[in-house]
Amino acid sequence: MPLHIRKLCVGAVSVEDLKEWQDERLAQRGSIGHVTRMWPKRQDEVLDGGSLYWIIKGVMRVRQRIVGFEEWPSDDPEEKPKCRLVLEPELVLTEPWPHRPFQGWRYLKPEEAPPDLGERDGNGDMPPALAAELRAIGAW
Template sequence: MLNLIKLVVGVASLEDLAARQTLPQNMHAPAGSTVALPVVHTRAFPRQAEALLEGGSLYRVIGGMILCRQVLEAIETHTRADGSTGTLLFLSPTIIRVQARPMRPFQGWRYLTQADAPPDSDSTTADLPETLLRGLSEFGL
C-alpha cells in the first residue's frame, strides 16, 4: 500500500487540525458526490494516484512529529483563482492517531510506503495528551 506524507503548517495540535478541517473553505465535495469532505490543496498531482486510492492515507507532520493519518478518498485536479492548476486531496473526516515519530521538515508531499509508515496508536496510548506522546517519542518509547 502506498501513502502520502505532508507537513501541516500553522497548526499546533491534532485538535487544531480537526477544527481547521471543519471550516467551510476546507470542505468540498468530490466530483459526483454531494458529501463534503476535508480537503488538502497541493500543487502537484501524484503520478501514483491509483495506488494511493487503494486504501492509502495522508500522514500528517505537526510540529516536527508524524502524529496522525487520514484515509485518502479521492484526488482531483482543479483550477485555482489565479488560473493555475492544482490538486485536491479529499480525506476521510476521521483522524487516526499514529505512534508519534520525529520527522524533519520538507517541502510539498512525499510518498510513504506502508513499511515506512508509523503504526496506528494502540488503545494504551490513544487517550494520552499530545505533549506526553511527543515526550515519549523523543525518548524512543
C-alpha cells in the first residue's frame, strides 16, 4: 500500500499558478521536482505508488505521483545534500480538503488522503472553495 507525502505549496496561489511554475521548470531542467532538507525514511513505501499532495492557500487541492528521490547539493558545502522528490508532471486535482499550516512535510496515509476530484458522484460541479468550506464545517 503506498504512502503519500503532504506539503504546503508556498508561493502558489492556485493550482494554475503551480502548473505554470512547474511548466517553466520542466522546460529548463527536463523534470519536475521539489527539494527538501529532510530525506524520507520510508522511501520504499512512498515509491510504491505514493503521491505528493500539495496544500495551496490552506486547502489540499492537487497531487503528483512521486517517481524517485535524488541527492540535491546544498548551498553550504558543510551541509549534507538535500533530497529532491522527483515528480510526474501530471497534476491530479483532488477533492478540496482544508488543512492547517505546518513546517516541512508529513507522511499521509492512503485512508487519510482526499479522493481525486470526480471519484465520488456529484463533486465535479461544486466550486473548490465552497467544497472546502463545507468540509471544514462537517457538512460534506
